[in-house]
Amino acid sequence: MKADIRVALVGNPNTGKSTLFNVLTGLNQKIGNFPGVTVDKKVGYSTLPDGRVAEVIDLPGTYSIYPKSQDESIVFSVLADRANALSPDLVVVILDASNLKRNLLLYSQVADLKIPVIVALNMMDLAKKADINIDVDLFAKKLGVPVVPISARKVDGIDKLKTAISFANKIALQEDSIDVLSIAPQLVESIGRELNIDNPYLALQLAHQHETLKFLSPAENERIEVLEKEFSFNSQKAQGAETIARYAFINDLLYDTVKKPINAESETHSNKIDKILTHKVFGFIIFFAILMFMFQAIFTWSALPMALIADAFVWIQNSLHSILPAGPLTSLLVDGVIAGLSGVMVFIPQIAILFAFISILEDTGYMSRVTFMMDKLMRKVGLNGKSVVPLIGGFACAVPSIMSTRNIENWKDRMITILVTPLVTCSARLPVYTLLIALVVPNRNVWWLFNLQGLALTGMYVFSLVSAVIVAWVFKFILKGKERGYFIMELPVYRWPRWSNVLYSMYERSKAFVFQAGKVIIAVSVILWVMASYGPGDRFAKIDKQYSQAQYTRHMSADSLSRTVSSAKLENSYAGVLGHVIEPVIRPLGFDWKIGIALITSFAAREVFVGTMATIYSVNGSAEKMQSVYEKMHQARNPKTGQPVFTLAVAFSLMMFYAFAMQCASTVAVVYRETKNWRWPAIQFAYMTVLAYAASFIAYVVLK
Amino acid sequence: MRLSQLEVGEKGIVKEFTDLEMSVKLMEMGCLPGEEIKIERIAPLGDPIAINVSGYLLSLRKREAFTIVLQ
Numbered sequence: 001m002k003a004d005i006r007v008a009l010v011g012n013p014n015t016g017k018s019t020l021f022n023v024l025t026g027l028n029q030k031i032g033n034f035p036g037v038t039v040d041k042k043v044g045y046s047t048l049p050d051g052r053v054a055e056v057i058d059l060p061g062t063y064s065i066y067p068k069s070q071d072e073s074i075v076f077s078v079l080a081d082r083a084n085a086l087s088p089d090l091v092v093v094i095l096d097a098s099n100l101k102r103n104l105l106l107y108s109q110v111a112d113l114k115i116p117v118i119v120a121l122n123m124m125d126l127a128k129k130a131d132i133n134i135d136v137d138l139f140a141k142k143l144g145v146p147v148v149p150i151s152a153r154k155v156d157g158i159d160k161l162k163t164a165i166s167f168a169n170k171i172a173l174q175e176d177s178i179d180v181l182s183i184a185p186q187l188v189e190s191i192g193r194e195l196n197i198d199n200p201y202l203a204l205q206l207a208h209q210h211e212t213l214k215f216l217s218p219a220e221n222e223r224i225e226v227l228e229k230e231f232s233f234n235s236q237k238a239q240g241a242e243t244i245a246r247y248a249f250i251n252d253l254l255y256d257t258v259k260k261p262i263n264a265e266s267e268t269h270s271n272k273i274d275k276i277l278t279h280k281v282f283g284f285i286i287f288f289a290i291l292m293f294m295f296q297a298i299f300t301w302s303a304l305p306m307a308l309i310a311d312a313f314v315w316i317q318n319s320l321h322s323i324l325p326a327g328p329l330t331s332l333l334v335d336g337v338i339a340g341l342s343g344v345m346v347f348i349p350q351i352a353i354l355f356a357f358i359s360i361l362e363d364t365g366y367m368s369r370v371t372f373m374m375d376k377l378m379r380k381v382g383l384n385g386k387s388v389v390p391l392i393g394g395f396a397c398a399v400p401s402i403m404s405t406r407n408i409e410n411w412k413d414r415m416i417t418i419l420v421t422p423l424v425t426c427s428a429r430l431p432v433y434t435l436l437i438a439l440v441v442p443n444r445n446v447w448w449l450f451n452l453q454g455l456a457l458t459g460m461y462v463f464s465l466v467s468a469v470i471v472a473w474v475f476k477f478i479l480k481g482k483e484r485g486y487f488i489m490e491l492p493v494y495r496w497p498r499w500s501n502v503l504y505s506m507y508e509r510s511k512a513f514v515f516q517a518g519k520v521i522i523a524v525s526v527i528l529w530v531m532a533s534y535g536p537g538d539r540f541a542k543i544d545k546q547y548s549q550a551q552y553t554r555h556m557s558a559d560s561l562s563r564t565v566s567s568a569k570l571e572n573s574y575a576g577v578l579g580h581v582i583e584p585v586i587r588p589l590g591f592d593w594k595i596g597i598a599l600i601t602s603f604a605a606r607e608v609f610v611g612t613m614a615t616i617y618s619v620n621g622s623a624e625k626m627q628s629v630y631e632k633m634h635q636a637r638n639p640k641t642g643q644p645v646f647t648l649a650v651a652f653s654l655m656m657f658y659a660f661a662m663q664c665a666s667t668v669a670v671v672y673r674e675t676k677n678w679r680w681p682a683i684q685f686a687y688m689t690v691l692a693y694a695a696s697f698i699a700y701v702v703l704k
Numbered sequence: 705m706r707l708s709q710l711e712v713g714e715k716g717i718v719k720e721f722t723d724l725e726m727s728v729k730l731m732e733m734g735c736l737p738g739e740e741i742k743i744e745r746i747a748p749l750g751d752p753i754a755i756n757v758s759g760y761l762l763s764l765r766k767r768e769a770f771t772i773v774l775q
Contacts, residue, residue, distance in 0.1 A: 063732055063733060064732045066728075066732070068729070098759075099758075099759055099760050101734060101758045101759060102733065102734040102758050102759075102760065105732065105734070236724050236725060236728050237724065239728050240724070240727060240728050240731060243728065243731040243732055243736070244731065244736060244737075247731075247734070247736050260759075270761075271744070274744075274745065274754075275745075278745060278747065278748065279748070280748045283748050284748065368763070372747050372752060372754065372763050373747055373748055373749070375747065375751070375752055375765070376747065376749040376750065376751045376752070377749060484725065486726065486729065486764075486765070486768055487752055487763065487764060487765045487768065488729050488730060488733055488762065488763075488764045488768060489762070489763050489764075490733070490760060490761070490762055490763075491754055491761040491762065491763050492761075493760075493761075
């Protein structure tokens with residue numbers, strides 16, 4: 001789409017910036033990445049009253065132009081770099097009218113960069129309710145910029161804002177807020193002269209942020225460094241002095257433009273809710289009740305759509321098999337690519353539901369209360385209050401949970417959360433556990449009430465949480481954090497969730513998952529398909545030849561013959577050969593080469609285990625034929641000893657392996673996407689495999 | 705007197721900070737010398753705390769509250 005003017009939205013978190021963005025652009029938006037970083041870039045288009053089209057960029061919410069996280073650092077680099085492809089013609093600063101003081105800090109910083117600015121005074125309805133009276137005309141006059149009162153939630157004043165955008169000046173007219181030169185006069189002057197920058201505040205910001213800015217040349221960077229030393233510039237002291245000067249300006253500005261009720265002591269609505277939701281006892285009870293509900297919903301609500309998606313793919317696969325001529329190309333497309341796609345698509349319902357909950361909890365302001373309540377507990381094991389949500393989400397699926405760790409600002413806390421989240425028992429482990437437990441744990445009750453099989457399954461869930469906490473605690477000592485951990489966080493006022501934002505979030509996250517993690521999953525599926533469909537040398541030809549002899553074709557039904565052939569082929573495929581190769585390694589765990597194949601194929605996704613077992617024990621069918629997989633595995637005997645293969649020791653050893661091993665290509669892909677460095681998925685894969693092997697070995701030795 | 709020594713419901717006025725790095729972050733959030741602070745609540749496990757400053761609710765750990773000196 002061709003745009004006539006580019007507008008950037010800037011504002012504090014919780015000021016309704018995303019709501020305004022959605023109102024301005026509707027569904028006419030797309031999400032990408034800012035070049036070189038994982039920060040989501042939201043761009044949309046809005047038609048102005050004069051018929052021109054505005055490209056609107058939603059910049060990450062921030063309290064100040066000095067960044068505290070990777071997301072926040074985008075704001076300054078987009079605004080400051082006039083050569084940037086995203087450099088805006090106009091900035092709309094969104095201010096929360098009910099909390100103007102703190103909001104104005106960011107405004108005054110942005111305004112001093114001397115880019116044309118418009119102020120959108122949001123939440124006017126809330127300000128009125130709180131008896132805050134703002135003299136908008138005087139306010140606009142003092143700032144020297146257009147000020148448009150709006151209420152984004154109620155879609156109030158949006159037309160006026162659009163009109164203001166279309167009439168916006170091409171040059172910055174705002175009044176100066178503070179005397180920037182007084183903070184570091186010689187340094188600002190020298191940088192301005194040498195780098196040819198006429199805006200003193202931009203020069204000062206370059207001194208502060210030059211190390212992380214990509215648009216400066218190495219020579220410029222070095223020069224700034226030298227100048228800083230020459231004039232003994234202390235970044236933190238300068239920032240402190242600037243902040244104090246800015247608040248002096250803000251207090252002066254607000255003095256005669258805003259009238260607040262003197263008697264502001266009356267208890268607010270939000271405070272009353274907090275008394276219950278962060279109560280010593282009820283606080284935790286309510287939190288666990290919400291978690292239980294969320295957990296149940298992710299399971300039960302997603303069951304039907306997931307089954308429908310899986311069925312749809314089976315139908316597509318069957319139809320393609322019957323339409324297309326049989327051959328390796330068809331097989332690659334249907335059993336490799338489409339099978340891989342179905343593995344991606346089947347997670348969409350869980351991702352969408354999890355993100356619907358997360359978006360509601362964040363929108364209402366409850367999420368920051370959970371963080372507030374859990375911070376002390378989580379800090380003890382090296383995590384952060386904000387780690388609670390991804391860990392709980394891990395019960396459904398690690399993929400969206402790892403995506404939701406982005407709001408953890410502290411690098412070390414976020415990495416540990418990402419590293420341990422896949423240990424939590426996700427829904428893909430469920431079919432594996434239920435099958436193995438059914439094989440070896442008797443289906444009877446103890447103490448009348450508790451079913452032994454149910455107890456074993458519950459045990460696996462509790463065990464996974466405990467192991468995640470222990471591993472987090474160990475990583476606390478291994479990882480070295482560069483930044484100091486701190487927890488200075490706004491507790492926003494409670495509000496109703498905006499349902500349109502919830503829907504946007506479900507849609508966006510699912511789309512991002514399908515397109516970005518999907519590529520890797522399909523690639524891995526194709527590799528697995530090749531390994532399972534081809535064998536070294538002429539082994540496959542020999543099998544075909546052997547089973548086409550009369551003694552087989554005459555005495556076996558066509559169905560059972562094809563099963564026997566595919567079973568023999570699997571044993572001789574690259575995957576089968578690999579199974580035999582790794583057999584010596586996994587024998588101490590009680591596994592044979594057949595289980596070895598299942599382990600290898602499960603590295604694409606855990607639930608592949610059931611399917612692989614079905615193929616190996618030559619049962620045709622998928623999950624619906626669990627019973628027959630169960631029977632075959634139940635009857636499986638060790639050819640040498642004649643004893644059952646799946647003993648209590650083997651089954652538990654296998655479960656331990658699945659509990660710890662990183663058998664999920666989607667998670668590997670998403671960890672790479674979130675960390676932008678292969679080192680992290682590699683470390684995670686390595687530690688989880690080591691733990692899996694050790695736990696499996698111990699389980700086998702103890703139970704044998 | 706430090707901010708971390710106040711009880712729930714008590715108020716104080718910020719005088720200065722003992723930690724430069726923390727002070728920069730706190731001041732950005734509107735917690736400046738001369739501002740009145742009220743302790744609104746303490747998390748169920750005793751830490752962090754929530755304070756009312758500049759007309760909104762801010763949470764911070766006790767360790768961070770200890771760096772704020774009151775008048």
